[in-house]
Amino acid sequence: AQSVSQHNHHVILSEAASLELGCNYSYGGTVNLFWYVQYPGQHLQLLLKYFSGDPLVKGIKGFEAEFIKSKFSFNLRKPSVQWSDTAEYFCAVNGGGATNKLIFGTGTLLAVQP
Amino acid sequence: GAGVSQSPSNKVTEKGKDVELRCDPISGHTALYWYRQSLGQGLEFLIYFQGNSAPDKSGLPSDRFSAERTGGSVSTLTIQRTQQEDSAVYLCASSHRITIGGAYEQYFGPGTRLTVT
Numbered sequence: 001a002q003s004v005s006q007h008n009h010h011v012i013l014s015e016a017a018s019l020e021l022g023c024n025y026s027y028g029g030t031v032n033l034f035w036y037v038q039y040p041g042q043h044l045q046l047l048l049k050y051f052s053g054d055p056l057v058k059g060i061k062g063f064e065a066e067f068i069k070s071k072f073s074f075n076l077r078k079p080s081v082q083w084s085d086t087a088e089y090f091c092a093v094n095g096g097g098a099t100n101k102l103i104f105g106t107g108t109l110l111a112v113q114p
Numbered sequence: 115g116a117g118v119s120q121s122p123s124n125k126v127t128e129k130g131k132d133v134e135l136r137c138d139p140i141s142g143h144t145a146l147y148w149y150r151q152s153l154g155q156g157l158e159f160l161i162y163f164q165g166n167s168a169p170d171k172s173g174l175p176s177d178r179f180s181a182e183r184t185g186g187s188v189s190t191l192t193i194q195r196t197q198q199e200d201s202a203v204y205l206c207a208s209s210h211r212i213t214i215g216g217a218y219e220q221y222f223g224p225g226t227r228l229t230v231t
Contacts, residue, residue, distance in 0.1 A: 034219065044205065044222040090157065100209065101147065101170065102220060104157035 002027040004093050006105035013081055014113050021076040021108050023065075023091035033074040034092040034102065035065055044090070050074065061085070083114045116140070118223035120206050126229045127196055135191045135226045139208030146189050147209075147220060148181060152202035160204075163189060164211065196230045203227050 007022040025031065035047040048059025055067040065076045074091060091105040119138045127133050139146050148160040159173040163183040174180070178196075183189040193200055207220040 036222075043224040044207075046219050046221075049219055092157075100145065100218070100220075101159040101162055101173070102149075102157075103159070104149075106156040 002093055002103045004091050004103055004105035006089075006091055006108050008108045009106065010109045010111075012111045012113065015083055016080050017112075019076070019078040019081050019085075019110070021089055021091075021110070023074045023076065023105060024072050025074065025091075025093045025103075026072065027093060031093050032100075033065075033067060035059065035063070035074075035076050036090045036092060036104075037087050038090070038107075039087045047076070047089070081110075081112050083112045086110060086112045118206055118208055118221055120204075120223040120226050122226060123224065124227045124229075126231060129198060129230055130195055132192065132194045133196055133228065135193075135204050135228070137189045137191070137206030137223060139187065139189070139206070140221055142210075143208035143221070144186065144211040145209045145218070145220075146183060147207040148189070148191050149205040149207065150202045151205055151225070155202075157205070160191070193228075196228075198230045201228055201230045 003026045005024045033050040036044045037047045038044050047063050048057050048065055050057045050067045058064045063078050065074055067074050087110060089108045092102040094100050094102050118140055121136045125133055145164045147162050149157050150160055151157045161174055161181045162170040178194045181189060181191045203225040205225045206223045209218040209220045
């Protein structure tokens with residue numbers, strides 16, 4: 001069965017610090033990978049996605065993620081965080097197939113201090 | 115255009131009562147999903163609909179949970195004889211038609227916060 005692990009449950013950073021959130025998945029086949037973000041009081045929004053091609057994908061608001069197939073990883077990065085990046089971040093995977101259902105990690109709560 | 119909408123936004127119910135949660139997907143999206151977000155369990159897949167195909171019910175936690183999708187658009191998630199452990203945020207998402215080997219991003223609604231007292 002597919003599973004997703006997010007190693008950091010709660011991260012606190014100062015503004016302008018660099019961010020890297022870890023995500024590892026377990027699935028041996030072709031995968032599609034996502035990072036979703038949930039800002040306080042808002043619904044889940046797609047940050048970025050990887051389906052195929054260049055393993056370094058860029059998303060909204062300066063975020064990027066790198067798919068490393070050999071490490072089963074899809075870590076999220078941002079070189080300089082802002083207070084407005086305070087949110088919960090979810091990594092998700094699906095294995096394609098018939099339903100495309102998403103398997104989510106447990107989420108990482110990021111707090112950026114001004 | 116309009117996003118995924120869900121109603122009600124909040125629902126408080128007594129243990130043992132039945133509840134219905136509604137989802138309106140994005141127009142033109144043929145795939146519809148229900149997920150549940152709860153403390154300690156994170157985000158869990160519940161059920162998936164696409165067109166006239168049989169739904170994937172593999173994530174439903176018990177037979178007290180059921181869902182239907184009428185006319186290929188609006189969906190209703192029903193929880194019978196609610197229990198306190200059903201308290202969670204129920205999220206609906208929709209996407210374009212899924213094809214074998216294809217993938218589309220899912221767009222999420224704001225959720226319904228269910229509290230069972």
